Amino acid sequence: MTLDIETTSQKTTLKSPLKSWGGFVIGMVILLVFARMVSTDGYYNSLVNAGFLFGGLAVAWNILGGYCGQFSFGHAVFVGVGAYSVALTKTDHNWGTIPGIILGIMISIAVAMAISWPLFRLRGSFFAIGTLAFSEVALSLALYFTWTHGALGVQIPFDRLPIVDQKVWLLVFFAYLVFCMGTSLFLIRGRLGYYMISVRDDEATAAASGINPLTIKTIAFAISAALTSLGGSLYVLYLGNLDPRAFLSTLEIGAFIPLLALIGGLGTLFGPFLGALFLEPGQTYLRGQFAGSLAGISQGTVGIILILAALYFRQGFWGALKQFGKWVQRIAKGAKK
Amino acid sequence: MDLAIVLSSGLLIGGIYAFIAIGLNLIFGVVRVANFAQGEFVMLGMFVTYLLQTNFNIDPYISAWLIIAPLGFILGALVYILVIRRLLDDHYMQMFATFGLIFVFQNLVLSLSRGEAKQTKSVVAGKTINAFGVDVSIPRLIILLSAVAVALLLIQFLNRTIIGTAMRAVAQDQKTSTLMGINANQIYILTFGISIALAAMAGALLTPSYAATTEIGFGFILPAFAVVVLGGLGSVKGSLVGGVLIGVIEGLAGYLLDPQLKQAIWFTLFLIVLVIRPNGLFGKSVKGGMLA
Numbered sequence: 001m002t003l004d005i006e007t008t009s010q011k012t013t014l015k016s017p018l019k020s021w022g023g024f025v026i027g028m029v030i031l032l033v034f035a036r037m038v039s040t041d042g043y044y045n046s047l048v049n050a051g052f053l054f055g056g057l058a059v060a061w062n063i064l065g066g067y068c069g070q071f072s073f074g075h076a077v078f079v080g081v082g083a084y085s086v087a088l089t090k091t092d093h094n095w096g097t098i099p100g101i102i103l104g105i106m107i108s109i110a111v112a113m114a115i116s117w118p119l120f121r122l123r124g125s126f127f128a129i130g131t132l133a134f135s136e137v138a139l140s141l142a143l144y145f146t147w148t149h150g151a152l153g154v155q156i157p158f159d160r161l162p163i164v165d166q167k168v169w170l171l172v173f174f175a176y177l178v179f180c181m182g183t184s185l186f187l188i189r190g191r192l193g194y195y196m197i198s199v200r201d202d203e204a205t206a207a208a209s210g211i212n213p214l215t216i217k218t219i220a221f222a223i224s225a226a227l228t229s230l231g232g233s234l235y236v237l238y239l240g241n242l243d244p245r246a247f248l249s250t251l252e253i254g255a256f257i258p259l260l261a262l263i264g265g266l267g268t269l270f271g272p273f274l275g276a277l278f279l280e281p282g283q284t285y286l287r288g289q290f291a292g293s294l295a296g297i298s299q300g301t302v303g304i305i306l307i308l309a310a311l312y313f314r315q316g317f318w319g320a321l322k323q324f325g326k327w328v329q330r331i332a333k334g335a336k337k
Numbered sequence: 338m339d340l341a342i343v344l345s346s347g348l349l350i351g352g353i354y355a356f357i358a359i360g361l362n363l364i365f366g367v368v369r370v371a372n373f374a375q376g377e378f379v380m381l382g383m384f385v386t387y388l389l390q391t392n393f394n395i396d397p398y399i400s401a402w403l404i405i406a407p408l409g410f411i412l413g414a415l416v417y418i419l420v421i422r423r424l425l426d427d428h429y430m431q432m433f434a435t436f437g438l439i440f441v442f443q444n445l446v447l448s449l450s451r452g453e454a455k456q457t458k459s460v461v462a463g464k465t466i467n468a469f470g471v472d473v474s475i476p477r478l479i480i481l482l483s484a485v486a487v488a489l490l491l492i493q494f495l496n497r498t499i500i501g502t503a504m505r506a507v508a509q510d511q512k513t514s515t516l517m518g519i520n521a522n523q524i525y526i527l528t529f530g531i532s533i534a535l536a537a538m539a540g541a542l543l544t545p546s547y548a549a550t551t552e553i554g555f556g557f558i559l560p561a562f563a564v565v566v567l568g569g570l571g572s573v574k575g576s577l578v579g580g581v582l583i584g585v586i587e588g589l590a591g592y593l594l595d596p597q598l599k600q601a602i603w604f605t606l607f608l609i610v611l612v613i614r615p616n617g618l619f620g621k622s623v624k625g626g627m628l629a
Contacts, residue, residue: 071429118612124428125371129562130611133604136559140600251555255436262433296444303440310434311423
């Protein structure tokens with residue numbers, strides 16, 4: 001049940017310049033400038049948008065999966081709840097955007113807390129299977145009911161979309177990413193983050209030290225679900241079209257978000273976002289390049305990267321970067337002597 | 338009368354679930370790996386059976402036993418040696434790696450088949466026999482009977498042979514069995530081989546009644562996990578009974594409520610069982626994980 005990353009992530013929770021609010025703000029500003037420079041036309045702009053959105057989603061998942069050690073393959077449910085809340089209230093009930101988003105977040109928190117009790121009785125693989133089953137139930141219910149528009153999904157009329165400019169969306173998704181990472185940073189700098197990590201690394205010891213593991217897991221799940229729901233709401237407003245099979249897809253959302261976090265570095269602040277920044281635009285790019293010739297190459301590549309990451313690269317990009325940094329430091333020390 | 342039709346069709350679907358679940362449960366019970374990619378081997382089995390029929394004109398029912406099962410064994414052993422063996426210590430990475438396998442196999446087949454659905458021909462395809470006034474599809478009946486046959490053979494193998502006993506020993510306590518001189522690594526290779534061979538065989542037997550698509554395998558994985566949970570971890574008998582049970586529940590739920598809701602109903606049931614009886618309806622303790 002122990003994670004391979006525990007030793008490194010224990011260190012990352014200690015004071016380091018990247019874990020301070022000042023370092024965080026500087027990093028984010030550099031990122032925004034870089035993103036604006038890269039987004040020279042609509043295509044690259046959309047790649048950056050997707051990278052930021054999925055980066056935020058991966059960071060949100062990481063709060064439960066990385067810090068608290070509970071691997072959920074069912075986060076597509078919360079993407080779906082967020083998306084449906086906004087899309088349905090907008091098209092059928094004439095609500096504004098913000099109330100719809102808030103409704104989605106509240107439903108997501110309620111759902112997360114309600115299913116915490118049964119699901120957190122399950123450990124390891126069984127928890128993952130349970131979340132997978134939960135996600136499938138959500139999909140079949142969304143397809144069944146008429147008030148969700150069944151298999152047709154929801155189309156938001158173009159004039160009801162609050163933002164249509166790609167460049168503005170870049171700022172919105174950037175703000176979403178900053179909000180998710182800020183929440184993560186706030187958590188791991190505080191008491192709750194330490195509780196979460198202690199529950200992940202050794203639940204029995206944590207319980208013996210007076211921490212209630214179920215409470216901590218439930219809180220982490222609720223925060224993670226709320227942030228994911230916000231991302232789902234933004235995603236449907238960006239696309240303008242809610243296809244239930246895409247939004248509630250186990251493979252394309254539910255399993256894809258955790259793998260972004262894994263490839264970037266589980267249980268780290270920047271890792272999940274880094275994973276998304278490389279993989280999500282990379283995947284879209286590959287899909288575009290091989291669209292006519294080799295269908296499936298983009299996702300097939302994702303699969304190979306995933307297996308290789310699980311085999312040789314469990315610390316992810318972030319772990320590799322840190323090792324590289326240490327190596328540079330050692331070389332520099334050697335040169336001084 | 339209607340009820341008899343519903344029950345018989347549920348029973349036949351249950352045969353499919355049971356067949357796939359037996360292999361999944363073997364890996365889960367012995368190697369302790371939740372193989373989310375099990376369904377993809379069913380899908381691969383279907384496509385290879387199709388290729389064998391179109392290129393060499395081999396009947397699916399012959400290739401299932403003579404070609405698909407051995408190929409599946411080799412593929413399973415390879416997957417274990419190349420991927421799973423290095424991840425035995427880490428359940429989370431196992432899950433990620435099996436999801437990686439799903440992406441790889443699905444998209445490999447997608448790019449080769451160009452997304453077309455494939456179906457094999459067989460003399461019995463579409464034929465039914467009339468049993469007690471109910472029409473029973475022959476291809477599906479063959480799957481149900483094969484599942485029962487495979488389960489019986491496997492139980493005999495696990496109980497009567499020395500290798501089977503070794504497999505049960507490793508499933509029960511890997512460390513102690515290693516101290517007793519059992520090579521756990523070889524047992525794991527064997528388990529993966531048998532399990533994936535069963536999955537591929539199930540795929541081959543499915544081809545006359547189901548069209549092979551790239552997504553079909555993933556559709557089977559959750560019913561199969563539900564069967565494993567219902568039947569108990571590592572229990573072959575439990576998988577058979579659990580499979581039939583899930584099939585009948587699915588049929589009844591579809592008949593009494595709404596066919597679209599059948600999934601939601603047995604998933605909910607599955608969640609309830611998972612929470613109330615994590616060892617399955619017929620399972621003993623998870624730690625014991627007794628086979629057969």
